[in-house]
Amino acid sequence: MGTEHSKNERRRSMFFLRKGPKLPAWEDALLSGKEPKSLLKQGLRYVSLSLIMKGMTSAPDFLWGLPEVQKLNLSRNQLVVIPPSLGKLDRLVVLNLGGNCLKCLPKEIGLLRNLKVLFVNMNCLTEVPAELSLCRKLEVLSLSHNCISQLPLSFTDLTSLRKLNLSNNHFVQIPLCIFALRNLDFLHLGSNRLEGIAESVQYLVNLQIFIIENNNIRSLPRSLCFLTTLELLNVDYNAIQTLPDDLYLLHRLPRIAWNPMDKGLHIAHNPLSRPLPEVVEGGLDALFNYLREKKEHN
Secondary structure (H helix, E strand, C coil), X not given: CHHHHHHHHHHHHHHHHHHCCCCCHHHHHHHCCCCHHHHCEECCXXXXXXXXXXXXXXXXXXXXXXXXXXXEECCCCCCCCCCHHHHHCCCCCEXXXXXXXXXXXXXXXXXXXXXXXXXXXXXXXXXXCHHHHXXXXXXXXXXXXXXXXXXXXXXXXXXXXXXXXXXXXXXXXXXXXXXXXXXXCEEEXXXXXXXXXXXXXXXXXXXXXXXXXXXXXXXXXXXHHHCCCCCEEECCCCCCCCCCHHHHHCCCCCCECCCCCCCEEECCCCCCCCCHHHHHHCCHHHHHHHHHHHHHHC
């Protein structure tokens, strides 16, 4: 009788254990006595660890004892701070800190000399440490949806950078250091507070995608027309009234584009002076012919 009662109790206990909230994989592993290294996954290219959407307010200490990790995803948590110990993970190639509550990054991020991809989008950053410019292999950087208004001049050292997203920040002008990044092929500065584009934009000779929608830009500089590698130029939702006569030199723009994902010239929702609105309705060829003829007559 007692034995049968004990069996029933065990069954009832196991039932409630199964019905209880499931522990995150990393907590479950540690509580069961497994080595933290057992959480690492060997992919085709990188040793990776993902702790996405774990509800963490701080990164677990065991992380900093995993120098093997090359790809680390801590996105979509509630992290308030990243400790200096981050610098111990010097084999990191990809680091995703997006969707947290970070107000700053540690200076030790500059020790990540193998870092190629960094996402710190959707946080609360007001500045970026100058030490980030020591990550000379960095190719992709997203700082979108923060509160940043300037970048360190030392960013000129990020000569390998190809894709830079600074959208949804507080920039009033394009930081000068950006014009030194000659390998950029993608630059997103949409939804800032820009009032103009410096003539120095002409130095971005490899730029293919340039997005500056939803700003306060009143005119486009003539030097922009020399970026003949451009395939997508988005100036939607600005205060542009006139266009530079040499815009027709941007021969890789395939069309007047309306879909945000399409390549071409995006120029909707600007107070263009007449007859430009009517000309634009005729398509890109009509616009370029108009500008070319206007220049010849001048």
